[in-house]
Amino acid sequence: MSDKYASSSLQAIELFRNLVKAPLQALLGGEVFSVEAEAQASSPVAQVLDKSASTDLAVRYQTTSAVFLAASRLLYSDDADCRRYPLSLTLRNSVNGSYESTELNKLKRAVDLLSCGVPVVVPRYLCFARLSQKDNPTQLFDVLAAETIPLIRHVFAPDQLGLPELRRRMESDKKKEVLLDDELKSLAGLRHSGDNTFLFLNRRYLDMHGLPYLYKPM
Incomplete structure (x- = not known):
């Protein structure tokens, strides 16, 4: 791991x-007692997460009743x-x-194994914290925690979001962005960023499809 990457990970932990x-403790109704960079994490949950970004x-x-695991991604925005x-x-x-090796496929494999009764560690929530003033973050704007298992099942189901079909469209059309619905541009889709691509789903999409999540604006 490069010094620059390690420094970014330490900064992300400090910001968290x-x-x-x-705010995340209040949202989840529990006490956060451990946080580590996914790329450096040795915990089982880190093995099914991204491990490619210093902000993860x-x-x-x-x-009061149990210990849980979650993934947390920091999003920097204006x-x-x-x-x-x-x-x-x-x-x-x-x-590339x-x-x-992406979190989407690793999480799908983990959820499939869990559905077959195979013990596997899956984070209970995928958490997203949006920080304003992205060049020098000093304020949390909002935080969202989506339940992992229903979200991943929905993303890959052909009669729901249908990620495999979106992937096929992006490959065949050779576009930088493929939208789930051209009339609702910011709703959901795939988008290039450098050599990588990302699936994006906005909160309205979660509401439209009844996907369970917790949300706290600041």
Whole structure:
């Protein structure tokens, strides 16, 4: 791991502790007692997460009845964009044209194994914290925690979001962006960023399809 990457991971952990931890605890109804960079994490949950971005964190939290695991991604945005657009979930879809090592495929494999009765660690929530003033984040704008298993099942189901078909369209059309619905541009789709592609789903999409999540504006 490069010094620059490690430094970014440490910064993400510090921002999480200072800006995100308390609101996320209130949202999840539990106490966060451990946070680590996914790329450096040795915990089982980190193995089914992205591990490709310095802003991605693996979180352990506990309620009065149990200990849970969650994934937390920090999203840096401008103040104006935070106010103009609903929060969007972003999940890495491909790295250098490959799907296999991304969080989407790893989470799908884990959820499939769990559905077959095979013990496997899956984060209970995928959490997204949007920080305003992206060049020098000092404020949390909002935070969302989507339930992992129903979200992943929905994303891959051919009669729901149908990610495999979106992937096929992006490959065949050779476009930088493929939308689920051309009339609703910010709703859901795939988007290029450098050599990678990301699936994005905004909060309105979750509402439209009844996907369970927790949300807290600041």
